[in-house]
Structure formats: C-alpha cells, structure tokens
Amino acid sequence: MFRPAQHRAPSRQGGQILVLFILGLTALVGTAGLVLDGGDTFAQRRAEQNAADLAATAGANAYLNTTASVATKVSTAIAAARAAATRNGYTDGSGGATVSVSTALLSAGVRLSVGITKPHANNFVRVFGMDSWNVSVSAGSLAGVTDTAETAAPWTMSIQAFNADGTPKYTSANPQWFGETNGDYPTSGLDIAWTDFQGWNNVNSSEVRRIITGENVVTATIFFEQYIGQHNDGYHTTLFGDVNTEMSGHEVPVAVVGPGSPNCAAPTQQYLNGCFKGWVMFHVIEADGGAHKAIHGYFTGNFVGSPLSIGECTAQLAAAGTCGVVTAHSPFLNYVVRLSD
Numbered sequence: 001m002f003r004p005a006q007h008r009a010p011s012r013q014g015g016q017i018l019v020l021f022i023l024g025l026t027a028l029v030g031t032a033g034l035v036l037d038g039g040d041t042f043a044q045r046r047a048e049q050n051a052a053d054l055a056a057t058a059g060a061n062a063y064l065n066t067t068a069s070v071a072t073k074v075s076t077a078i079a080a081a082r083a084a085a086t087r088n089g090y091t092d093g094s095g096g097a098t099v100s101v102s103t104a105l106l107s108a109g110v111r112l113s114v115g116i117t118k119p120h121a122n123n124f125v126r127v128f129g130m131d132s133w134n135v136s137v138s139a140g141s142l143a144g145v146t147d148t149a150e151t152a153a154p155w156t157m158s159i160q161a162f163n164a165d166g167t168p169k170y171t172s173a174n175p176q177w178f179g180e181t182n183g184d185y186p187t188s189g190l191d192i193a194w195t196d197f198q199g200w201n202n203v204n205s206s207e208v209r210r211i212i213t214g215e216n217v218v219t220a221t222i223f224f225e226q227y228i229g230q231h232n233d234g235y236h237t238t239l240f241g242d243v244n245t246e247m248s249g250h251e252v253p254v255a256v257v258g259p260g261s262p263n264c265a266a267p268t269q270q271y272l273n274g275c276f277k278g279w280v281m282f283h284v285i286e287a288d289g290g291a292h293k294a295i296h297g298y299f300t301g302n303f304v305g306s307p308l309s310i311g312e313c314t315a316q317l318a319a320a321g322t323c324g325v326v327t328a329h330s331p332f333l334n335y336v337v338r339l340s341d
Contacts (some may be wrong), residue, residue, distance in 0.1 A: 041120045045135050051088035052114045052139035058084035059101065059112045060143035070324040074103050074110065077143070081114055090116050105313040105324035107221065109144010144326045152218075152253050152308075153284075154196060154211040155180075156228060159258030159277050160189035161299070168280065168299035175285060179294035180236070185229040185257055185274030192295060193274070194236050195228050195255065203230035205238055212242045221316055222276050222308040225264040228255060229274025240289030247284040251300055254282045255308055278305040 059081030066073045081101045082092065092099035097118040104111045119132040157178065162168055169189060170176045178192050185193045196203050196211065197220045210216035222228060260275030280303050285296040313323035 040123075041133070041135060044118070044120050045137060047088075048090065048116045048118065048135060048137045049139070051085050051090050052116050052137050054088060055081040055084040055099075055101070055116075056112055056114045056139040056141035059114070060110070060141035063110050063112070063143045064326065070105070073324070074105075077103065077110065077112055081112060085114070085116060090118065106142070106144055107313055107317050107323060108326050109142065110324055111140060111142055113138065113140045144324075152197075152211075153247070153255075153282060154208045155192045155194050155295075156186060156255045156257045156274070157192055157280070157282070158186035158189050158273075159256055159303070160186075162189075162256075162280075162303045166303040166305070168302065170298050172283070172298050172300070175296060175298040177288075177292050177294040177296050179292065180240075182235050184231065187273075193257075194230055194239065196230070197222065197228055197255075199227050200229070201231055203236075205234075205236045208236065208239055209242050212239070212246050221314045222255060223316075224276060224305075224307065225260055226276045227260070227264055227274050228257065228276055235293055237289040237293060240287040240293065240295065243284065243287035243295060248286050249284070251281050251283045253279050253308065255279055256303060276308070278303055279308045280304060 059077040062080035063073050063077035066076045068076070078101045082099060085091070085099045090097045090099055095118065097116065100113075100115040102113045104113075115136065115138045117134050117136040120135050121132050122130055161170060176190055178190055180193065181187055181191050183191070183193055194203050194208050196207050197218050207216065211218060256277050256279055257274050258277045259273050264275035280299055281301045283297050283300050285298075287295045317323045
C-alpha cells in the first residue's frame with residue numbers, strides 16, 4: 001500500500017542561535033570599539049591639554065615681556081598663544097580644530113584663557129553611526145603682579161605699628177603676636193581686626209575663611225580714607241586656624257588703617273580709626289586661636305601710602321585707563337606668570 005512521504009518542518013533552533021551569535025558579536029565588537037576608541041580619545045585629550053597649557057603660558061609670558069600699550073600687549077599675547085597651539089599641532093580651522101583665546105584685564109596684568117576643540121576620528125564605533133566625537137579642553141594663565149585677595153590678608157593692622165618715616169616697629173629682628181581684641185578696627189600697634197574689604201557690614205567667619213582659602217576672590221580697590229573696618233561680629237576664633245594652615249611661612253599684603261579725616265566714610269565718628277591709610281607686606285610665622293587669639297609675624301617692608309588694588313579691573317581703574325598696566329610700581333611688586341586653571 002503506497003503512502004506519501006511525510007516532511008518535517010525545519011528546526012528553528014539553528015536560526016535562533018545564529019541571531020544570538022550575531023547580537024553577541026555585535027555587543028562584543030561595540031565594547032571593544034569603545035575601549036579602543038575611548039583610550040585613543042584620552043590620549044588625544046592629554047595632548048590637547050598639554051597644548052592648551054603651553055599656549056596659555058606662552059600668551060602670559062608674551063604679555064609680561066611686551067613693552068607697549070595694553071591693547072598691543074593683549075594682541076601680542078593672543079598671537080603668542082595661537083602660535084604655541086600651532087607648534088603643538090592645533091591650528092584654528094585646520095583639521096576641524098577650534099582654538100579660542102580670550103583675555104580679561106586685571107588691575108595690573110591679564111588673565112588669559114585658551115580653549116581647544118578637535119574631533120576624534122573613531123575606528124570601531126563608527127559601525128554604530130558615531131564617526132567622530134569632539135574632544136575639548138581649556139587652560140588659563142595669569143600675568144602681571146600678585147594683586148588678588150587670594151594672597152591679600154583679610155585683616156587690618158594699625159598705623160601705630162610704624163614710625164613717622166614709615167619704617168615698621170616690628171621686623172624679623174623682633175616678631176610679635178598681633179592680637180584680635182574683638183573690635184571693629186585695630187586699637188593699637190599690636191592689634192588686628194578682620195575685614196572682608198567691603199566696609200561697614202557684619203563680617204562673618206565663613207566669608208573671611210573663603211577669602212583666606214582663595215574660594216572667594218574679592219574685587220576691589222581700597223582708596224585713601226575709605227572705611228574698611230567691620231561691624232563687629234565676634235572674635236572669629238576659628239579663622240586663626242585657617243590663617244595658620246593657609247598663610248604660615250608666606251608674605252601677604254595687609255591693609256593699614258588709622259585715624260581718619262572728616263572725609264573718611266565711617267558710619268560715625270567713633271569708627272574713624274578704621275580708615276584706610278595704605279598697605280604693607282607682612283610675614284606670617286603662625287597663628288593661634290587658642291590662648292593667644294593672635295597672629296605671629298613681622299613686617300618685611302615699609303608702610304606704603306597708596307591705594308590697594310585687589311582682584312579684577314574695577315570701574316575706577318578702567319576710567320583711569322590703568323587696567324592691565326604692569327609697572328615697577330604695581331601694588332605688591334611681585335611679577336608672576338602662572339597657570340590658574
């Protein structure tokens with residue numbers, strides 16, 4: 001008896017394994033691609049960062065070493081930064097690279113910022129549609145003189161600490177403990193009072209600490225007879241520890257105050273001893289908020305009867321046309337070129 005042959009349906013198991021294999025292989029290739037392209041990307045970023053750092057430093061050096069108008073110094077600094085970036089393989093508009101250079105005038109000097117962006121050509125992950133991705137870095141530098149609140153002491157000292165000719169009474173030969181008597185201004189040649197450089201207001205420990213550590217860079221120019229005392233808010237005992245940690249072994253510019261004239265913008269007559277007279281360089285040996293509640297140190301130079309500039313280009317300096325000008329008579333007499341970020 002004839003029976004027709006029976007046909008079985010083909011097994012689906014083989015097809016499923018093939019699909020899983022392809023998916024697994026794709027994931028494996030993708031992971032390997034990310035590792036390889038990612039590693040190459042980090043290498044490119046390091047090269048870009050080195051180029052940006054060198055460009056920022058070259059621009060700052062060019063600014064400081066150029067004898068000309070501020071506008072010419074700025075343009076020279078920008079050109080030097082771009083040239084340095086080119087020497088290190090990054091030219092604006094070439095190979096998809098973007099090199100940006102910007103400047104901001106300080107009261108005596110310039111802050112220069114460099115940014116570099118260049119696409120990274122991918123080799124493996126392009127199978128997922130990512131042919132490239134951008135790699136961006138930035139660097140900043142400062143050129144000029146040290147005149148920011150990162151290095152200025154947020155306390156005032158008395159004009160009574162100096163002789164009539166401006167020489168200090170307390171030098172390295174006889175360092176002293178300068179105490180805090182919980183007043184709005186120094187009451188003697190061996191006293192200090194905290195300040196935030198803002199004049200008549202409550203000075204709290206938190207804001208002064210941020211000045212000491214450099215977290216808060218104050219922008220200000222302190223002029224003659226300006227009141228910069230505090231509206232007393234305690235001993236600020238913890239601040240002595242901050243000074244000890246951040247400033248021991250360093251010289252810092254300190255504002256000097258004393259009896260004011262009728263032009264002193266003090267809130268009332270009783271505060272006239274907190275009027276700005278000038279500044280001086282002070283060497284901090286140590287500070288103690290325990291038994292002493294004082295700062296141990298000595299003056300390293302004579303009293304300087306001139307305004308104290310800290311921070312950015314102020315409106316007054318801009319109006320006077322002196323922003324960015326670096327001279328031998330700049331506030332703290334300390335030329336500097338350094339990477340800031």
